[in-house]
Amino acid sequence: MSNLINLKNARVQNAPLPGFLASRVARYYEERVQKSWSGGHIMKGRVPGADALHLSSNDYLSIARHPEIVDAMARCIRSEGNGLLMSGVFLHGDDCPQLHLEDRLASYMHADAGVLCQSGFAANTGLIQSIASAQTPVYVDMMAHMSLWEGVRSAGAQAVSFFHNDVDHLEQRIQRFGPGIVIVDSVYSTNGSVCPLTAVADVCAEHDCVLVVDESHSLGTHGPNGAGLVVELGLTDRVHFRTASLAKAFAGRAGFVTCSREFHEYFKCESLPAIFSSTLLPHEVMGLAATLDVIERDDWRRSAVASNARYLRERLTDLGYNLNDSQSQIIALEAGPEPQTIVLRDALETRGIFGSVFCAPATAQNRSLVRLSINAALTADELERIVEVCDEIRDEVELDKWPSTRRNANRKPARVRALQSAPVAVAA
Known part of the structure; x- marks a missing residue:
């Protein structure tokens, strides 16, 4: 018994990494963790509170906890186990x-x-x-x-x-x-x-x-x-x-x-x-079969997610966010460099809005972003809360300095840019 206790208390030793791999791991901590993320982690911000809005899930139709699906999986686990x-x-x-x-x-x-x-x-x-x-x-x-x-x-x-x-x-x-x-x-x-x-x-x-x-x-x-x-x-x-x-x-x-x-x-x-x-596994198959029943039947879920996404795209565009031609339930706020995306992440999460941080290799270098995944269950009040937060943080996150904002300005038709930059005649 004492030997077992000693084994449990012993510090686990891993084989030392050879130089070519150790230097690669060290480079990650030096270049990304220390330089880009200031010792933190770009994907690990605050812990969501009870009233947080989770916009990081791909459960667009809001069915992950649907009782028909859960019951089908539970019945199968009890009868078939892992098959x-x-x-x-x-x-x-x-x-x-x-x-x-x-x-x-x-x-x-x-x-x-x-x-x-x-x-x-x-x-x-x-x-x-x-x-x-x-x-x-x-x-x-x-x-x-x-x-x-x-x-x-x-x-x-x-x-x-x-x-x-x-x-x-x-x-x-x-x-x-x-x-x-x-x-x-x-x-x-x-x-x-x-x-x-x-x-x-x-x-x-x-x-x-x-x-x-x-x-x-x-x-x-x-x-x-x-x-x-x-x-x-x-x-x-x-x-x-x-x-x-x-x-x-x-x-x-x-x-x-x-x-x-x-x-x-x-x-x-x-x-x-x-x-x-x-x-x-058998319960995964049964769960997907029940999911297909729900998805085929509940057209209102598709209508809801499309309507919610359309509303947010229009409102955020009006606030000056460049949504990079989003036409779907995925809305990206592209802050650009990773340190700026951390600022954006913190500004959103402090106010209870939790999206998904995307950075290299999921994006090109210096085109990192926070992705908001819109779902069917969002209420009108929750949608308005997202808009209000995105409005409130514009100065804090320096929206006007984002590369995506500058690209958006450059995409305006030449005639519009000319009119905006032309001197304004002042009445005598």
Whole structure:
């Protein structure tokens, strides 16, 4: 017994890191923690109080605690436990709940077939790794999700970036490097901007490219019954693959890939995340099935989140915030340099508004921001509270000095800028 006590009280010793790794870790603490964050942490501010408004969750439809979903998961845990723990590649049979859910999600998204993955990250990396190779140019919007870039890297393919939402630049790149794979998000998670999907699909069709659309932030919130932006725009026959994280509007923990029936089998035997990760647990499958019931039925949730987001976008724009073309439930306040974003974070959190801090590598250097994720449950009073706080802090956070504010001023039409800068005639 005394030996056990001594072991518990002994200080755990890790193997010392070799120089090449120790210097890399030290550089993080020196360059970011000390210089950029003044010894603190950009993502660790105040602890929310009881009256805090949480705008950091991706639960856009406010269903994470929905009783139908919770009850379905609880019943399944009691009856099935964690089920059979194995790779999803082994799943088969007419009575398999996960395969039934795959078919149901595919039908919901107007697709021939689909594959459930462990996460949106696994869906994206697994898909790109399965369709790209070293001989394939992959055209990626500069603001596409990092998991898509990681998929290109893991495939050993050539990543060719194009300017955000710039269809002309995309076409120029394709004309230079040849047919390949085009990757975009329908709604971009960093700033809430929306992809010009119809124009992108036109370019892909003209140049014989495969089109991949990540619908993580539009599935559930856009389209008929929440089926996504691709369905809303009538592009299902022009988009080869759609992916989605079900940790956003679906408030779960999984990913999904739409594809043809033939590709469905190929993916499960080619995608490394599909082969070498365990399948979803039974209660996760049952929870997602119940979630789909709620999302298909409750159109009012989509209307509420769209209305709430529209109201805030209009009011914050009127206050002088550059929202970087947000057209969705994602609203980004881009302070720029990380020290300035910490000032913004603290100003908001002191007043009970908690968003998500985005910084490199989630953003470009010196384009860090606080992201506000708008949900369906926000009341009129809470929306007004957000507006009042953002109004109150403008001088404190030096909004007029933000790089995004200056960019916004420079985007005004030349005639408007000329009128604003012209001398004012004073009546005699």
